[in-house]
Amino acid sequence: MTPTMLIRGLFCFLVCAPGCVGSRPVPRPAPVPEPDPPPTVPPTTTACGRLKLFDSDGDGISNSVEDTNAARRYADLQTGRCDPDPTRPTGTPHSGQLSGALNLPDDGDGYVHFLGSDSADQDDWGSLQTLTCIEQVGRQLRENNLLLNVGDISLRGGGHFPPHASHQNGLDIDLRYIRKDRRSVPLDLRIEPQAYDADATKLVMDAFVKLCPVHIIFVDTDRIQFPIEDTPIFHANGHSNHAHIRLEAPQL
Numbered sequence: 001m002t003p004t005m006l007i008r009g010l011f012c013f014l015v016c017a018p019g020c021v022g023s024r025p026v027p028r029p030a031p032v033p034e035p036d037p038p039p040t041v042p043p044t045t046t047a048c049g050r051l052k053l054f055d056s057d058g059d060g061i062s063n064s065v066e067d068t069n070a071a072r073r074y075a076d077l078q079t080g081r082c083d084p085d086p087t088r089p090t091g092t093p094h095s096g097q098l099s100g101a102l103n104l105p106d107d108g109d110g111y112v113h114f115l116g117s118d119s120a121d122q123d124d125w126g127s128l129q130t131l132t133c134i135e136q137v138g139r140q141l142r143e144n145n146l147l148l149n150v151g152d153i154s155l156r157g158g159g160h161f162p163p164h165a166s167h168q169n170g171l172d173i174d175l176r177y178i179r180k181d182r183r184s185v186p187l188d189l190r191i192e193p194q195a196y197d198a199d200a201t202k203l204v205m206d207a208f209v210k211l212c213p214v215h216i217i218f219v220d221t222d223r224i225q226f227p228i229e230d231t232p233i234f235h236a237n238g239h240s241n242h243a244h245i246r247l248e249a250p251q252l
C-alpha cells in the first residue's frame, strides 16, 4: 500500500464519508417505487345502514317518503341524515291508533295512490313498514310492467275511518284489482268481470307475500280465487272492487 492510499483510507475512516469505504464507492440501493394508492370506493354502508339508490342515507326510509313528508311538514326527516322510524301503530286494525304516521307519496316507483272520495293526503297514512312494503312491491311490479293502484290505508293518527270497520292503525292497504287494459281506473268484478286480469293480480299478491309480512288478505272469493301458500285469503263483503291486505304489526 502506497502512502497515498494509506492517507485516503485513514481520511475515509475518520469522516465516514458515504460512498468511500476504502477507495471504492458503495452502490446505493435502487429507490423502491411507491405503491399506487388503493382506488377510492364509495362506502356502501354507514352507521345508518346499507345505502341504496332510493335511500341515500341508508336509514330505511326512502328518499321519496322523506322528501314528501318533510316538504309538507308532516315529519322531521332528511335524506342525508339517519332518522329513526317515527311511526308507532297501537291497538288493532279494528280499534287502534297510529302515532307519528307517515304519508304515502302519491306517485311512486311502480305504484300510484288513488283518492276515491277522500282528499289528498287524507286517507294514505301508514306505518313506515306499510309504506316501505308498498314501495318494494311497486319496484318489483314495475319490472313486470304493472302499476299498483293503492287506495285507503289509515287516517292521520289512525282511529275510526268510515266506512271501514278496520284501517285504524296503519297496517291495512286497499288495492285495485289489475285490469287487462292496464288503465288506472276502478274495476268492479260485478260490473266488468271480463276486464279482470287474474294472472297479473296474482303477481301483485305474490309480490306482497314475498316482500312484506302479510297477515291476511281479503278479496271477493265469490268471484276470484288465487291460492297462495301459507297465506290466509278470506272472503269479505264489499271487496268486489278492491283487495285488502293486512300486514303484521311491525317489530319495534
Ligand SMILES: [Ca+2]
Pocket: 055, 056, 057, 058, 059, 060, 061, 062, 063, 066, 078, 079
Ligand atoms: Ca333515507
Ligand SMILES: [Ca+2]
Pocket: 057, 059, 061, 066, 077, 078, 079, 080, 081, 082, 083
Ligand atoms: Ca333520513
Ligand SMILES: [Ca+2]
Pocket: 103, 104, 105, 106, 113, 120, 121, 124
Ligand atoms: Ca299522499
Ligand SMILES: [Zn+2]
Pocket: 164, 167, 172, 173, 174, 243, 244
Ligand atoms: Zn280495506
